[in-house]
Amino acid sequence: MEKRRAGVPPLKKIAYDATASGESNWWDEAETAAIEQRKVDAIFSQMEEYKKVAEEAVNEKQRIQEIKIDELLSSVQGTEVGASDACEMVKTAVLNCREHLFTISQLRKRAAQMKETPQKEKPSISKDEITGYIERVDALENQVHALISKCPPNYTKLAKTLEQENKELFLSIEELTKKIESLLQKEQSVRQEMQEMQQSMVAASEAAEAKQRVLQKESKQSADEKIILQKRVDELYLALETLNSTIVDRARDLENTVDNKIDCVNDCHLKIKELQDKEIDRLEEVAFLVRKYIDTGKKNDSLLLELAEVQNELKLERDRPTAECTQKTAVPDTQKIEEEVHALRRELERSQVDYLERKASAHYHKRKAVQYEADLALAKKTAASLEAANKALHDRLQILQNSTKTVFSSETDIELYQRMIRCSVCCTNIKDVALKRCMHLLCRSCIDSRMASRQKTCPLCGTTCTPSDIVSVYL
Secondary structure, eight states: OOHHHHHHOOOOHHHOOSSSHHHHOOOOOHHHHHHHHHHHHHHHHHHHHHHHHHHHHHHHHHHHHHHHHHHHHHHHTTOGGGGHHHHHHHHHHHHHHHHHHHHHHHHHHHHHHHSOOOOSSSSSOOOOHHHHHHHHHHHHHHHHHHHHSHHHHHHHHHHHHHHHHHHHHHHHHHHHHHHHHHHHHHHHHHHHHHHHHHHHHHHHHHHHHHHHHHHHHHHHHHHHHHHHHHHHHHHHHHHHHHHHHHHHHHHHHHHHHHHHHHHHHHHHHHHHHHHHHHHHHHHHHHHHHHHHHHHHHHHHHHHHHHHHHHHHHHHHHTOOOOHHHHHHHHHHHHHHHHHHHHHHHHHHHHHHHHHHHHHHHHHHHHHHHHHHHHHHHHHHHHHHHHHHHHHHHHEEEEEEEHHHHOOOSSSHHHHHHHHBBTTTTTTSBBBEEEEETTTOOOOOOHHHHHHTTTOOOTTOOBBBGGGGGGOOOOO
16 A cells, blocks of 8 residues: 555645745745646546556456455365355355445445545545445455355355345445435535635635735825925925024014004004094084074074064054054054064075075085095994904914924024024124035125135135135025
8 A cells, every 4th residue: 555655646746846936935826826726636646546546456356356256166066066055155145245345346436536526524434434344345255265165164154144244234335325425415515615715716816906906006106105295395394494594584574564563453443433533523513403403493484473473464454444543553553564574584584594504514514424434434444454464464473483383392493593594603694605615604794704805715614715616595
């Protein structure tokens, strides 16, 4: 058995590659699929080799058994004639044994076929049981040969033992058929599971390819975003450097503008208050004029009533029939009445003139009131716009203060940054000139004064420089 197994090439040499790529742990899906296919091919080739060797062994064993049976028959025929019944019984027993051997060989073939397909679950019948049954058959054959070799044999006992062994063999064959049927059912279920697993593997491979494509796209996008962010960081760094130089000046300007806006708002409030006071005075004057207008109207009405009464009295006096009364009272009464009428007319004209003047002044004050209302609305509008602008400036100042707080953690950092952008020689001006020889930064006034005094060296390191080495920079 060991020699027969040694003749078959081992599985690892066929399935695996001994190179560095074959032994490496980093396999992709194509390589793993190829290795699994080589495994399956190697297993099937080994199973074919095992089948061929098993068939050769069975044929050899059958040939040896036939030779032994022929020798036994020849030895039995050479003995007494009364042993013909025993020979027939032995022949029937041998035929039964052959049938049992044929069924066992068929079972072995089916078991080998079952082993060809990979199974998840182990079969309920093991190799040890099959070898046990084969050993039992061999033992029975040895017993038959031993019984036949004895002369004269005890045929009745032999027949009983053979019948009992035959029954046991039938029972074992039935058990084996049941187990084989269960194995076939399991084989079908395993094949179905294999098909489902293959379909799931195909779907998983497609999903993995789709995920890989998505990951490649995401990696490209992340790389592009990283480049863009790096550029943005550089731009922000430059913007931060420019902000360091302008943040203090802007804060001062904003403080000045806020103070100016506050003064302007206060002036607007004062102007609005003055306009409100003027409006109150105008309303009081209008109310006085209205009251006076009403009084003059009432007075005019009373004068008109008196004039109507006088005219009625004149009519009545004219209609009196007595001539004496007319002669006595005609001249003085008519003169008095005419004087009163003239006085009333003059007073009426005066009141009408006063009424017209009052009406004109009322129209004038009304126009003034409309103008004051327009001025007041305009002042309120400008005050609201100034308040909104003031609020926006306050919000902007708070944002700038918050940004300065985030950029500069403390006043010491602000002073440090201010000292960094100030000239190292005069410590007052901002650095706006660079020397190409030593790349030191200075202010324009310091370098011009040194060039005017013919000191053509850097004040920080002493490197000689020329006017062509001076370059303007903007921080």
